[in-house]
Amino acid sequence: MLLLRTDPTRPDPSVIRTAAGVLRNGGIVAAPTETVYGLFAHAYREDGCAKVFKAKGRPMDNPLIVHVDTVEMAMAVADIPNDVAEVLRRVWPGPITVVVPSRGVVARCVTAGLPTVAVRAPAHPIPLSIIKELGAPIAGPSANKAGRPSPTTAGHVVDDLDGEVDVVIDGGPTFFGVESTIIDVTKRPPVVLRPGPFTVEELEKLFGPVSVPPVARGLAEADVALAPGMKYRHYAPDTVLVIVHFDLAEAVETLRARGLKVAVLCATGKCAEANYVIQMGDDLYEVARNLYKSLRDLDKLGVDVGVVPAIEERGVGLAIMNRLRKASGHREALNKEQLLAML
Ligand code: TXA
Ligand code: MG
Structure with missing residues (x-):
């Protein structure tokens, strides 16, 4: 495992090239985003994706988020309605993930075979530079062991995944500290699957009324795969x-x-x-x-x-x-x- 340190505001180009090279060859890289650290693979590579699930100990039916640099790149992997694309041009990059119909071009493992795909552009120079250097989207969940609290420092990543990741990029603590807001815009009204830094109040200004089911408040575990991740135990300390x-x-x-x-x-x-x-x-x-x-x-x-x-x-x-x-x-x-x- 290679631990590379870089300034989060002006990432070292050689660190970015190393990360992109590892991803291009089917390896996996942990790096900060503005929310939490992510564990990334090339979104088109089945082998890289499989390594993410294995390292994290994640059930294979819980899909990953595809991270892009622009709305245009998102449109290559997803069928995004015009009105949604308009909104995304205003709010990306940022901590908002949309669930939209998949074009079926990312690795099957990434979407766990679902007809939809979750996409976001992270507001962080490190992943954005990696995506640009790679010329392709990167797929990943948070860089913790399944069931553990998400990592907000590189130290947390190493605590959980030491030896199981090819490269860890230390870009300091993350900014928001909780994962992105996930909104399913294939539903009318759109459904908030996971609340995050992008608030419901802000979402409603963009999308009109949205639905916030009890599971999104954390009041109950979903028994069906409303958002697949909802049915697993999460964020849990041992105490x-x-x-x-x-x-x-x-x-x-x-x-x-x-x-x-x-x-x-x-x-x-x-x-x-x-x-x-x-x-x-x-x-x-x-x-x-x-x-x-x-x-x-x-x-x-x-x-x-x-x-x-x-x-x-x-x-x-x-x-x-x-x-x-x-x-x-x-x-x-x-x-x-x-x-x-x-x-
Ligand atoms: O801020 C974040 O969202 C961070 C950074 C790394 O981007 N990512 C993250 O990923 O926290 P994580 O570990 O929460 O995994 C992705 C989530 C899961 O809850 C999964 O169920 C949901 O996205 N998801 C992915 N594809 C989905 C789909 N097609 N439909 C519904 N939910 C989906
Ligand atoms: Mg997670």
């Missing part, structure tokens, strides 16, 4: 984590009275004293940026339980609560009786 909808200090006291060692993940001013305190941030974007690192850090503390305050589900708060619900295995306590029942 028991509970979302607290009542007074945080009362929650901590209740747990400590039982002799438990407690960590609090503080967010947007909601905090309490405990054995350990992890400050995620004062505003929602800062919380999003620190979320996965905080979940990874939680596991290093050796506490019995972690508690996190419920976040209001507006703006990027919707994306945060979706991840927290999954990370907690849907443990949400409205009062201390419920909290104790969850341990």
Whole structure:
């Protein structure tokens, strides 16, 4: 495994050439995007794609996102309606992924054989330069082991995938910290499959009313492949984590009275004293940026339980609560009786 460091704003051309060469030959490369680190293969190569699934330990029926540099490149892999293309010209590159009909040109493994394909242009000079150098799209999921929190630093990638990736590009911490918003525009109204940094409020300005099913809020796991990724456990730390909808200090006291060692993940001013305190941030974007690192850090503390305050589900708060619900295995306590029942 080759670890290459480069400035994220002005990527070193030799690093970009090395990465593109590896991808061209069917290898796999982990690199930052503006959301989280991705694990990439040439989108047209079955062998590269298969290596991504193997390295990640990902079930083969959970498709990857195809990353492009322009709307034109997206149109080569997908059949994009004119009105959607218009919108994409305004919002790309950026943290918004559209599910559109596939033209069947990317490797079958990438779309898991589905008639649709998920496409986005990442707003990050490293993947954009790699795509340009390669002259082809790159396909990939987040660069974590399946079920683990997504990586927001190269260190997280190495922790999960050391020895299983040909090249890891360290371009520093990612900007948003949660994965892109996924919207299925083959449906009327369009369906939000995964909330992300591009908010529902912003989506509705572009697409008109959109549907946000309970699974997109993280309230339930999809039993059918609405978005294939939804049926798998995600983002999970090993430590028991509970979302607290009542007074945080009362929650901590209740747990400590039982002799438990407690960590609090503080967010947007909601905090309490405990054995350990992890400050995620004062505003929602800062919380999003620190979320996965905080979940990874939680596991290093050796506490019995972690508690996190419920976040209001507006703006990027919707994306945060979706991840927290999954990370907690849907443990949400409205009062201390419920909290104790969850341990
Ligand atoms: O920000 C991101 O989206 C990051 C960076 C690397 O781009 N990628 C990412 O990929 O987080 P990940 O691990 O979430 O995997 C791709 C997601 C899965 O949830 C998958 O189910 C969904 O995209 N997906 C891919 N193709 C799909 C399709 N045709 N229909 C519905 N969902 C699809
Ligand atoms: Mg992922």
